Amino acid sequence: MFLDVKDLAVRKVQIRKSYAPGSIDYGISEVKQAEPLEVTATAELLEGQIRISGELETKIEMVCARCLEPVIEEVHKDFDLFYQPLPKASKPEEERLKDDDTEIGFFQGEGLFLADVLKEQVLLSLPMKVICQSDCRGLCPTCGASLNHEECRCERHATDPRLAPLARLKQDWLKKQ
Ligand SMILES: [Zn+2]
Ligand SMILES: [Zn+2]
Numbered sequence: 001m002f003l004d005v006k007d008l009a010v011r012k013v014q015i016r017k018s019y020a021p022g023s024i025d026y027g028i029s030e031v032k033q034a035e036p037l038e039v040t041a042t043a044e045l046l047e048g049q050i051r052i053s054g055e056l057e058t059k060i061e062m063v064c065a066r067c068l069e070p071v072i073e074e075v076h077k078d079f080d081l082f083y084q085p086l087p088k089a090s091k092p093e094e095e096r097l098k099d100d101d102t103e104i105g106f107f108q109g110e111g112l113f114l115a116d117v118l119k120e121q122v123l124l125s126l127p128m129k130v131i132c133q134s135d136c137r138g139l140c141p142t143c144g145a146s147l148n149h150e151e152c153r154c155e156r157h158a159t160d161p162r163l164a165p166l167a168r169l170k171q172d173w174l175k176k177q
Helices: 005-010 092-099 114-125 153-157 161-176
Strands: 002-004 013-019 037-046 049-063 070-085 104-107 111-113
Touching: 002 005, 005 037, 005 111, 013 114, 037 114, 049 114, 070 114, 111 114
Parallel strands: 070 104
Antiparallel strands: 002 111, 013 037, 037 049, 049 070
């Protein structure tokens, strides 16, 4: 859906839309939409700026930072965004706008794509890292076994340094046999 400034200049647009998984490209391979993204919003032109406010809801599949298993993150975000026409040549004073509490973005040309706005909002609401469960044991750094599902053999060999002398004694003893 394209939000055209010319249309918005005439009237407010009520948006109620569902984006199927795969229709928005999040640009990150670890971020996959697992369910339709539902958005309800209003778009309007306010003093030359496009204002989009509303809410979105979806489920995103991410990857556990420890064991690499998929993790579903529920996303529910309210937003109230303003987009200005991209200045022809940006002056230093204009960069200060970012310090303001209101989020201000820019649009180029005739308007902007709703999907781009949604993609940004979803990415902003996701945590940097997810873990499938607080006690996820992750992968064995040596053999790559998923320690949530199996005990790997090398885990036992990666001995507690305090027990190393004991292990050496045992090896020497075995050699003598
Ligand atoms: Zn995990
Ligand atoms: Zn291992």
